[in-house]
Amino acid sequence: MTIADVQSSPRRPSTSPIVRAQGIRKTFRMGESAVTVLKHVDLSVKRGEFLAIEGRSGSGKSTLLHILGALDEADGGSVEYEGVDVLSLNGSARSKLRNKSFGFVFQFYHLLPELNVLENTLLAAMIEFSWLTFRSNRVALRAKAAEVLDQLGMGHRLKHRPSQLSGGERQRVAIARALMNEPQVLYADEPTGNLDVETGTQIMGVLAKLHRDKGQTIVMVTHDRTIAHQADRVLVLREGRLQTPGESAEIQP
């Protein structure tokens, strides 16, 4: 199976794993000292599943998410997306995967300050299409971005800049940007970590609705057990390994 096949595959409920990781290892080196954050991580994510990975700060959960999302490389092990070994892909193919198949939501929103809400949302589409294609489909793409934003309750703030938005609004825009290219998997890295409880609950409501209504596959990492337990399944990252809560190893569904 090629990346092209992966990208063209329709989103459908399935029990087959869409993402599978085996034996992932990751060590950070700073001078002579080395810290191994991921010792041997095995993971399987089913299509349409809402998986939460819980862990303390510094446990390596964000690193695991970055590796699963082809943002970072592992020192060992493999990550398969739709049967394709992500870690063996070249930089360009990984970029394409991040653009078309994966969506990212970060704790600190990471919106481009020079772009307004609509432009930030359109960023993934701008990267996907050439100038000519984008220009010719501009109206449809803008309408789609506006619709996504509207569904997230941001339809009235299309022309605002990130600096003019609240934390919750920024995170909604970040979710809209992640959803713009209709990703197969949405990776959320502490999506409520920078928000107050009420706003965090609203954002979790958005993710839960996406999962429930559209069958969106979501992999979320969080340090907040309450937040984590809103997912279908929770795994705990402890001492570089994934465990089910209260267990010493992951329990396969």
Added chain:
Amino acid sequence: MYKLHLILKYLRKRRIAWVSLIAVMLCTTMVLVVISVMGGWLRMFKESFHGLSGDIIVHGESLAGFPDYQEMIDELEKRPEITAVVPTIETFGLININDLQKAGVVVIGYPIDQIGKVNRFPQSLFRQYQQYLDDAESGTHTPAEREKLRQDAAWYVQHPTFDLPLSPDTYRSLQPNAVKLGIEPATYPGMIMGSGVLGIHKEKNGQDMVRPERLYELWVKLLVLPISGDKAPTNLEQDKTEKTFWIVDDSRTKIWQNDRQSVYIPFDVAQKMLGMDEHHYTDADTGQPAVDPARTRDLQVDVKPGVSLQAAKQVVELIVEGVQSKREQAAIAAGHPLEETYPIDVETWEESQQTFITAIEHEKVLVTVLFSLISVVAIFLIFCIFYMIVVEKTKDIGIIKSVGATSSGVAGIFLGYGLAIGVCGGFMGLLLGYLIVHNINFLHTEMGKLLGIQIWNPEVYAFDTIPNTMDPKEVSIIVGIAVISSVLGALLPAMRAARMNPVEALRFE
């Protein structure tokens, strides 16, 4: 798409990039102005000097000139490569202008009716050419009148003359003492003065030229020293020649050195005054009558357009040598070999001015190199600014990469940014450079008025106006280099941005 979008956003929002843009603009302007002025100076130099001489000059190395020039002219004009040959004389003299001014000058003898065939001297004349054009441009005439004035100017270019412009009675009234002595002032020959000799040149602050009133009522006494063609010693008491002229016109060739020290008189008058006309004498050694042939100092040769000057020069050399050789053989056959030779040099107009042209070309190269070195500073400035921008935008680079931008795409943003700055800065520099070069004489005049300084000294630069034209080829090269320099300045920061790990970039604080 995102690259163009972000480049435009960054151009508008990142004001620090405007510093790069201004640096590129100023460097482009600086180099354009310098190269245009230097290049224009070189062009003016070549055009002006070529405009005052034939394509090829047969030059007598001695002030005594050389004989048999008419035979040379006849032979040369038979050649298909050559359109015209005109003899000229150049020597030195002293003048007294109406007892108002006395000066040392270069005296040039022109056969005025022919000189237009080999150079553009007639177009340098004021009374017989330029005044009609000035009048036509003054805006006080109807289109028909302007056309008539232009036709008059064109007619005079074809028919320049040393004839006196005023009536004989006027000249008589101007020199009543001469009339009393039985001298007819109206028979004095005409003299054309270099405009600078009369003080007719632009003021140092660039003001328009001021012309003396009643210019054509001034007499000029010219003193020259004849130089015999034979070996007879010169007797300064007896051999000096003095003659009175009337000023009939003034010439502005725009070459400062020429205009400030040259006077022009009829060729035959110059020949007579210098003893270069044919004259008979008794040989001191043999006691036999002898003939000193007419001589000239130079022959100005006009070559047919399209003919190689070097090829034509070889033809001229052969003919000149042939005529000289014939004369020597005739003398040997007559039993009295020539004791005196007349060294002749044949050179193209460029070769005759090679010393100056080479010096200016070298100066142009030197100045170009110096200013290019200064411009390298702009590349480093762009590099520093882009490096700062890349550091400042590290998180943005991580965001863009996380959304799917490739490393080459990220590099493309910053290279495109550099290109945009180069293109905008280059063209803004071109616009500013054009405005400065186009108005450089006005700016120079205003600076002269305001600050009392004179950067362009005509005594140094040979011309009284600063060149104000731009060479499209040079402009294209300079703007092109500005664009390339900007991209080069952005190259390393772009590569750094491309190599950034997206996760590290996202964590950057």
